[in-house]
Amino acid sequence: MVGRLRVLVVGASIAGPATAYWLARAGAEVTVIERFAGIRKGGQAVDIRGCGVTVMRRMPGMEELVRAKPTGEEGVGIVRNDGRPYGIIRATGNPDQQSLVSEFEIFRGDLSTILHDLTRRYQRISYIFDEEIVSINQQASEGPVQVDFASGRQSATFDLVVAADGATSRTRAIGLQCGVRDHIHPTNTWAAYFSTKKDYLGGSKVGLGYSAPGGRFTTAGSKSSGGGHAMMMSRGTAAAFRQAAEQGSEREFVAEHYVDAGWISNELVEELKTAEDFYASEIVQVKVPQLHKGRFVLVGDAGYAVGPTGFGTSIALAGAYILAGEIKKHAGDVDAALEAYEGQMRPLIREMQKIPPILGSIVAPQSAWVIWVRNCIFALVAWSGIAEYLQRFFAGAFEDSKEFPLPEYEWN
Structure with a gap:
C-alpha cells in the first residue's frame, strides 16, 4: 500500500492523465499541472495498439469510451493528382488483429479528454491548469522534492515528480539539468x-x-x-x-x-x-541515458518519444501503467520502484523506436520517380488482395503485447 505518497504529474495530454489514473489506483495523492488553460482539443489521429490495447482494457470503461469516439475511418487510400485512388486498404474488422489501419484510432484531443474524465472519479487526483514549474530541488535522492511554480503560487513538496509533457519537455530539462533539445x-x-x-x-x-x-x-x-x-x-x-x-x-x-x-x-x-x-x-525521438534521477521520472514522449513508428500512444499508456504498478508492487519504496520501471521499459523502448529503413521513402518520397514506384506498389498490394494476406502474416509487426507482455499488478 502506497498510502499518502504525494506525486506531481506535469502534462495533461494522454501520458499525464493516464499516469495519474494508475497512481491513484495505487493509492497515491496526485496533482496534475498543465501549462495550457485546459485539455487541448483536436490534434492528429492516434492509434492504440498492442500493449496500449492491453492497458486500455485494464481501465474499466475506457474501451467503450474509445469506441464511441472513433475517427470514423475504415481504410486508407493513396490518390493521383486528380483525386482518383490507386487503391484502398481497409481495416481487418477484428480489434484483436491490428494492421496498417488500426481498429482503435482516435483523435489525440478526444483520447486526452477520455483519460481526464476517467480520473475525475478519484478524489485523490486534482488538476491545476495554466501552470508550469520553474525549478525542482532535491536535497537527497530519497527525500522529498521541492517544486517552484511559474505563477508564483507557494512552493510545494512531493515524493515524486513525473514529467509527461511531451518530446520537447521543459520539465525534463529542469529535472535532468539539461537543455530542452538535449536527448x-x-x-x-x-x-x-x-x-x-x-x-x-x-x-x-x-x-x-x-x-x-x-x-x-x-x-x-x-x-x-x-x-x-x-x-x-x-x-x-x-x-x-x-x-x-x-x-x-x-x-x-x-x-x-x-x-x-x-x-x-x-x-x-x-x-x-x-x-x-x-x-x-x-x-x-527522445533517447535519455536514464528515465529517472532521484525522485524525478519521465513518462511518455518526455522520456521515449518514438518518432514516426506509430507506437507513441501505446508506449505512453504502457509506461504510465508500469510506473504506477511498480510503485504499488514495491510498497512505497520509490527508489526500487523507479529502478524496476526502468528495467521494464528499456526493452519496449528499444523495440518501439526502431524505424524501418525504407519508411521515409514509403511515406514521404522525395522524387516524382520514387512516388510513382511507391504508388504502383500500393496499387498492386491493394487491388490484388495481397494486403489482406500481408496484414495477417505481418500482424506481429503491429503488435507488441505478445512479445512484451505487461505485468499484472494488484490495484486498489
Missing part, C-alpha cells in the same frame, strides 16, 4: 494537423493521402460531426521548420511549403490559415 534525435520530419470547415471527401470513411515531390505528404479525412481533418507532413525540411517554430511562424511556413503541391493542397492551405485547432510540430 532529442531529429528524424528530419515535421507535420501539421488541423480541422477543415469543408468535407473534401464527401463523407467517405476512407482517408486519402497524396504525395508531392520534395517529401511532401498530405492526408484528408471526413468527420462524423461535419467538416473534415487534414495533415500535412514533410520530410527533409525539419531545420527550416524548426527555425520557423522558434519565430512562432509555423502556420505561415506550412502554408508557403504546400502552395501548388497538387491535389487539394491549395484548398487546405486556405483552411489552415484560419483553423482554430492548427497544430504543428517536429517529429522526433
Whole structure:
C-alpha cells in the first residue's frame, strides 16, 4: 500500500492523465499541472495498439469510451493528382488483429479528454491548469522534492515528480539539468494537423493521402460531426521548420511549403490559415541515458518519444501503467520502484523506436520517380488482395503485447 505518497504529474495530454489514473489506483495523492488553460482539443489521429490495447482494457470503461469516439475511418487510400485512388486498404474488422489501419484510432484531443474524465472519479487526483514549474530541488535522492511554480503560487513538496509533457519537455530539462533539445534525435520530419470547415471527401470513411515531390505528404479525412481533418507532413525540411517554430511562424511556413503541391493542397492551405485547432510540430525521438534521477521520472514522449513508428500512444499508456504498478508492487519504496520501471521499459523502448529503413521513402518520397514506384506498389498490394494476406502474416509487426507482455499488478 502506497498510502499518502504525494506525486506531481506535469502534462495533461494522454501520458499525464493516464499516469495519474494508475497512481491513484495505487493509492497515491496526485496533482496534475498543465501549462495550457485546459485539455487541448483536436490534434492528429492516434492509434492504440498492442500493449496500449492491453492497458486500455485494464481501465474499466475506457474501451467503450474509445469506441464511441472513433475517427470514423475504415481504410486508407493513396490518390493521383486528380483525386482518383490507386487503391484502398481497409481495416481487418477484428480489434484483436491490428494492421496498417488500426481498429482503435482516435483523435489525440478526444483520447486526452477520455483519460481526464476517467480520473475525475478519484478524489485523490486534482488538476491545476495554466501552470508550469520553474525549478525542482532535491536535497537527497530519497527525500522529498521541492517544486517552484511559474505563477508564483507557494512552493510545494512531493515524493515524486513525473514529467509527461511531451518530446520537447521543459520539465525534463529542469529535472535532468539539461537543455530542452538535449536527448532529442531529429528524424528530419515535421507535420501539421488541423480541422477543415469543408468535407473534401464527401463523407467517405476512407482517408486519402497524396504525395508531392520534395517529401511532401498530405492526408484528408471526413468527420462524423461535419467538416473534415487534414495533415500535412514533410520530410527533409525539419531545420527550416524548426527555425520557423522558434519565430512562432509555423502556420505561415506550412502554408508557403504546400502552395501548388497538387491535389487539394491549395484548398487546405486556405483552411489552415484560419483553423482554430492548427497544430504543428517536429517529429522526433527522445533517447535519455536514464528515465529517472532521484525522485524525478519521465513518462511518455518526455522520456521515449518514438518518432514516426506509430507506437507513441501505446508506449505512453504502457509506461504510465508500469510506473504506477511498480510503485504499488514495491510498497512505497520509490527508489526500487523507479529502478524496476526502468528495467521494464528499456526493452519496449528499444523495440518501439526502431524505424524501418525504407519508411521515409514509403511515406514521404522525395522524387516524382520514387512516388510513382511507391504508388504502383500500393496499387498492386491493394487491388490484388495481397494486403489482406500481408496484414495477417505481418500482424506481429503491429503488435507488441505478445512479445512484451505487461505485468499484472494488484490495484486498489
